[in-house]
Amino acid sequence: MGRSLDSLGTKRTMDVRGQTFAYYSLDAAEEAGAGPVTRMPRSLKVLYENLLRNEDGDAVSKDHLVEFASAAAKPDQEMEIFFHPTRILMNDSAGIPLVADLAALRAAAVRNGGDPALVNPKIPADMVVDHSVMVDAHGSAGAFSANLDKEFERNEERYRFLRWAQGAFDNFRVVPPGTGICHQVNLEYLSRAVWSTTDGNSAIAHPETLLGTDSHTPMINGIGVLGWGVGGVEGGTALLGQPVTMIVPRVVGCELKGRLPAGTTATDLVITITERLRAHGVVGSFVEFFGDGLKSLSLSDRATLANMAPEYGATMGFFPIDEEVLRYLDATARGGDHLALVETYCRAQGLWHDPDEPQPDYAETIRVELDRVEPSIAGPRRPQDRIRLADASGRFSELAEGYDPLPGGGAPVAGKDWTLDHGDVVIASITSCTNTSNPSVMLAAGMLARNAVSKGLSVKPWVKTSLAPGSRVVAEYLARMGLQDPLDQLGFQLVGFGCMTCMGNSGPLDPAIAAAIDDHGVAASAVLSGNRNFEGRIHPHVRSNFICSPPLVVAYALAGSMRADIMREPLGTGSDGQAVYLQDIWPTAEELAEAVDRALDPQVFRDRYADVFEGEARWKAVEVPDTGTFEWDAGSLYMKEPPFFSDIGPDVRPVEDIRGARVLAMFGDSITTDHISPVGTITPSSAAGQYLQELGVPPAEFNSFAARRVNHDVMIRGAFANIRIRNEMAGGREGGWTRDPETGDIIPIHLAAERCRKAGVPLVVIAGKDYGVGSSRDWAAKGTKLLGVCAIIAEGFERIHRSNLIGFGVMPLQFTQGVARETLGLDGTETFDIQGIADGLKPKGRLPCRITASDGAVTDIELICRLDTGVELDYYRNGGSLHYVLRSAMGTA
Incomplete structure (x- = not known):
């Protein structure tokens, strides 16, 4: 960080227990005429301080500072700003491909006569290896160790690359496999809430901010840290010292009133608020929570709610700093003098939350009564599709009306004396940092398991159970409080510390169960304590997926079916012959509160995180290359040099209009990044699976799409190939299919794209609203690019995916209001000519588009260029953001 010009004269000092800190005062900025800074929402105050501290007279000037306050007060007044995050957080799923891109950039720098050291992180970056472990083993005491062994076996090449990167790059640390999930490690250990940076002889206090390469990065908002998810490529540009450009966001205040009723959980709250905020419409906005209801929510409850920001559509779900934040920092071994710095700084800057004091001015406000949850x-x-637990069985019956009835009431399972029916739960997983970071719901699951075991209940034999907490601290307190044993007895043994089932690494089902599902068309279900339940995500054999709290995961495993009315019907028969109901084994509010008070022990956090970057013997044994550039193995099926920078030169090529483009695919609303680029299982019948088999890889060694993300030959065959995706051009067939533009045949989508590439025909994709919702997934943009798609034309875009498309040189174009594929009568046989790109391209400009139907009829429309800022325009003209960064470093951008 360079020294700020401080043209408004805002630099002040504060004393914290005898140590002097400088800071950039928001009160002083208002006194200097910058506008109503102190009435801003707290999240915007953090952004404003970021500008003050980084004022350089160019990207940030005095005029920008004054204009910001005006834009914050008027949400309709758009203003582009430059944001400098304190640090970067990465998971391995997006992080390894990002670091591979950086390694490829180093090679490109060398080819262009540059120094590979030009490509080096400029701000601190932490990667947590959390997306690679799968639920292969489960239901046994050795499941954790077996899964970790399998993880290292499968990912040896990837981990060798990471060990190289640890030594080759500065400011880069890796939390090894088997430790936890990045967001939970971030919450419990990495974050500090308030940061201090040395500038000469002065220590400057400022808010901690970050970007993460996972969409659930907003979990850290629960501790008052400004941070959100970005694609890996956007994270990479920030990592290399580029500020992130953004429009000053609209901030929606969410006032929380009252307290949760007994018997409800933080999961119930987040599902309720997700439904409410999705219906209200907060896409692209900051949501900022405030009100007297915060007093009744633990820090862990807040983190659960913040974690789900992508699900309710917001960029962030921001909680202010207050006494509860201090309590949590202290309980997690981050107390002492640091607490004094956090409180002193936040009170001085108006970032502290006191419900009795006047609250900020929000663009709009929503009130949520906690006692109605x-x-x-x-x-x-x-x-966002909430179902009251009391209505769940009836709701599933409605869904099941579309399924073919099974003869005899169920499908026989080979070698078993029971059958499977629609709605039977074949996966029950306590998974994901969303809920495993929360001691209240984790202890409730353990207590419910304890009570169920004492009654003599057991899990149904067709249910695959698993417990995958987001940190080792959770395993510690479950064991210490005697709750892991009953979980073990029900089959919820520890399977790993990673995302696992929530991100699709749920592992194989029993072959007999999988065969019954395939042979008889059983619409099986999964229950998980995760955050995503998109089609095809959790497991290819599971048709419906339900998010619920950890104790309800256990309850549904006992009941065995989504058809069961667990609020009114018994979960099973106890050892005494009596029916056992959910209310009989649900823990009381009093015993749960007492257990939560004992769960967080600072010494446990010190012990568990003391050597968090060291790793165990398997990690240390990984061979470490010692070279400035990575030596790619051309024969590798995991780590192939990314092709995106192979032809990059020092000069920028002129952008061109799009002429004669054909439609590769046409979709409806809410196409997710899971649809565009699956992350989980590679099936033998898929294009990627067939490709691997042709190379001699047996299905048992396929691993997942997430693990093979640095093999573009595999990944391109997964693009638009989710088993549940529905291309309207594929004649009703699900999966990665499209209509060949020349022959009209239905063929694999990557094959159609290859034919068009050879013929020199550009491609577009047509879609409805909310295109690209879901995880921040670079390969949803990378795969699109490699298929030869030059533009996406949609009714609306999810924020992260739109940015990712630009990051790889794909133009996002939006239909004007009231125009859509239906109103235009498109069927995918049309050709598109889009002008105004080569000459006159500007942010959010209108581009003329001529659509020519197969019968020669012509329709002229305008499309909105969704390059929203001048910097995004520069990225697009350079062919992508990392291309721009490399050329900037070499002085040729």
């Missing part, structure tokens, strides 16, 4: 689940395919 009811037990809920969400599904079967979107996290």
Whole structure:
């Protein structure tokens, strides 16, 4: 960080327990005429301080500072700003491909006569290896060790690359496999809430901010840290010292009133608020929570709610800093003098929350009465589709009306004396940092398991159970409080510390169960304590997926079916012959509160995180290359040099209009990044699976799409190839199919794209609203680019995916209001000519588009260029953001 010009004269000092800190005062900025800074929402105050501290007279000037306050007060007044995050957080799923891109950039720098050291992180970056472990082993005491062994076996090449990167790059640390999930490690250990940076002899205090390469990065908002998810390529540009450009966001205040009723959980609250905020419409906005209801929510409850920001559509779900934040920092071994710095700084800057004081001016405000929250689940395919627990069985019956009835009431399972029916739960997983970071719901699951075991209940034999907490601290307190044993007895043994089932690494089902599902068309279900339940994500054999709290995961495993009314019907028969109901084994509010008070022990956090970057013997044994550039193995099926920078030169090529483009695919609303680029299982019948088999890889060694993300030959065959995706050009067939533009045959989508590439025909994709919702997934943009798609034309875009498309040189174009594929009568046989790109391209400009139907009829429309800022325009003209960064470093951009 360079020294700020401080043209407004805002630099002040504060004393914290005898140590002097400088800071850039928001009160002083208002006194200097910058505008109503102190009335801003707290999240915007953090952004404003970021500008003050980084004022350089160019990207940030005095005029920008004054204009910001005006834009914050008027949400309709758009203003582009430059944001400098304190640090970067990465998971391995997006992080390894990002670091591979950086390694490829180093090679490109060398080819262009540059120094490979030009490509080096400029701000601190932490990667947590959390997306690679799968639930292969489960239901046994050795499951954790077996899965970790399998993880290292499968990912040896990837981990060798990471060990190289640890030594080759500065400011880069890796939390090894088997430790936890990045967001939970971030919450419990990495974050500090308030940061201090040395500038000469002065220590400057400022808010901690970050970007993460996972969409659930907003979990850290629960501790008052400004941070959100970005694609890996956007994270990479920030990592290399480029500021992130953004429009000053609209901030929606969400006032929380009262307290949750007994018997409800933080999961019930987040499912309720997700439904409420999705209906209200907060896409692209900051949501900022405030009100007297915060006093009744633990820090862990807040983190659960913040974690789900992508599900309710917001960029962030921001909680202010207050006494509860201090309590949590202290309980997690981050107390002492640091607490004094956090409180002193936040009070001085107006970032402290006191519900009795006047609250900020929000663009609009929503009120949520906590005492009206009811037990809920969400599904079967979107996290915002809330179902009252009391209505769940009836709701599933409605869904099941579309399924073919099974003869005899169920499908026989080979070698078993029971059958499978629609709605039977074949996966029950306590998974994901969303809920495993929360001691209240984790202890509730353990207590419910304890009570169920004492009654003599057991899990149904067709249910695959698993427990995958987001940190080792959770395993510690479950064991210490005697709750892991009953979980073990029900089959919820520890399977790993990673995302696992929530991100599709749920592992194989029993072959007999999988065969019954395939042979008889059983619409099986999964229950998970995760955040995403999109079609095809959790497991290819599971048709419907339901998000619920950890104790309800256990309850549904006992009941065995989504058809069961667990609020009114018994979960099973106890050892005494009596029916056992959910209310009989649900823990009381009093014993749960007492257990939560004992769960967080600072010494446990010190012990568990003391050597967090060291790793165990398997990690240390990985061979470490010692070279400035990575030596790619041309024969590798995991780590192939990314092709995106192979032809990059020092000069920028002129952008061109799009002429004669054909439609590769046409979709409806809410196409997710899971649809565009699957992350989980590679099936033998898929194009990627067939490709691997042709190379001699047996299905048992396929691993997942997430693990093979640095093999573009595999990944391109997964693009638009989710088993549940529905291309309207594929004649009703699900999966990665399209209509060949020349022959009209239905063929694999990557094959159609290859034919068009050879013929020199550009491609477009047509879609409806909310294109690209879901995880921040670079390969949803990379795969699109490699297929030869030059533009996406949609009714609307999810924020991260739109940015990712630009990051790889794909133009996002939006239909004007009231125009869509239906109103235009498109069927995918049309050709598109889009002008105004080569000459006169400007942010959010209108581009003339001529659509020519197969019968020669012509329709002229305008499309909105969704390059929203001048910097995004520069990225697009350079062919992508990392291309721009490399050329900037070499002085040729």
